[in-house]
Amino acid sequence: MSRKTVHKWKRRYDGTVESLKNRSRAPLHSPLKQSDWEIQLVQRYARKYPGDLLLGYEKAQKIGYARSYGCFKRTASKFKPPEKKKRAHQNKPYERSAYPGQKIQMDVKFVPSYCVSNGRKYYQFTAKDECTRWTYREMYEEHSTHSACQFLLNLVRKAPFPIRMIQTDNGTEFTNALLATRSKNKTLFEAALLEMGIAYHRIRIATPRHNGKVERQHRTDELRFYRHMRMYSLEDGRKQLAVYQRQSNDHIMTCLGMQSPNQVLAKYDGVMW
Numbered sequence: 001m002s003r004k005t006v007h008k009w010k011r012r013y014d015g016t017v018e019s020l021k022n023r024s025r026a027p028l029h030s031p032l033k034q035s036d037w038e039i040q041l042v043q044r045y046a047r048k049y050p051g052d053l054l055l056g057y058e059k060a061q062k063i064g065y066a067r068s069y070g071c072f073k074r075t076a077s078k079f080k081p082p083e084k085k086k087r088a089h090q091n092k093p094y095e096r097s098a099y100p101g102q103k104i105q106m107d108v109k110f111v112p113s114y115c116v117s118n119g120r121k122y123y124q125f126t127a128k129d130e131c132t133r134w135t136y137r138e139m140y141e142e143h144s145t146h147s148a149c150q151f152l153l154n155l156v157r158k159a160p161f162p163i164r165m166i167q168t169d170n171g172t173e174f175t176n177a178l179l180a181t182r183s184k185n186k187t188l189f190e191a192a193l194l195e196m197g198i199a200y201h202r203i204r205i206a207t208p209r210h211n212g213k214v215e216r217q218h219r220t221d222e223l224r225f226y227r228h229m230r231m232y233s234l235e236d237g238r239k240q241l242a243v244y245q246r247q248s249n250d251h252i253m254t255c256l257g258m259q260s261p262n263q264v265l266a267k268y269d270g271v272m273w
Contacts, residue, residue, distance in 0.1 A: 046076035
């Protein structure tokens with residue numbers, strides 16, 4: 001604290017607490033202050049033209065208001081009715097899976113173009129168990145319901161637990177629910193689920209957080225796999241992805257208490273089937 005400040009408070013102190021309270025910084029004399037008539041004029045036209053203050057300013061000028069539009073606007077803002085505070089939206093608590101296979105989140109990731117040498121587009125289908133975070137991936141050259149159906153069949157064969165429910169977004173590779181002309185037609189993916197007796201759940205539109213576990217896995221795959229690989233064909237990409245697939249479920253995760261998905265899955269052996 002500067003000496004000037006110390007002396008200021010020392011001069012102001014008269015032995016009472018009241019003398020140490022902050023004083024108003026408003027000027028004692030304001031020769032350019034708006035008159036009561038001007039303030040009433042602004043208030044009248046601000047209420048009359050709440051959505052078009054510029055028109056209200058023109059009307060006030062014709063009566064004799066000589067201030068600037070900025071002054072008129074700042075003064076009018078003081079007479080705005082207080083806005084009603086919107087009630088904060090609270091998301092419903094998400095019901096977590098209690099056992100492996102209760103709910104599998106499924107999504108598609110576009111393989112980054114920087115790691116593809118032949119210039120073609122490829123897609124990674126990913127399935128992630130909510131309970132154990134066990135993950136299964138496959139690479140395809142088509143972003144279609146046929147690829148989704150084939151991936152589902154392979155997932156059911158490879159999964160070390162029975163699958164009760166599959167959860168996806170509303171992409172056309174999974175469902176036709178958002179297509180007005182084909183909303184009642186089942187896709188190959190939905191037909192396969194129905195045939196195998198697996199429940200199907202679609203997340204709400206524009207809520208990717210409901211599929212957050214598999215979305216987060218895609219970001220991890222980007223950092224750990226795709227940024228360090230180079231593929232020259234679909235077969236080459238599948239081979240490299242298979243190696244990464246075998247290793248990924250042995251990596252520890254903080255959400256599992258520093259355990260790997262395979263370690264958590266081992267605790268359910270003998271009670272799932």
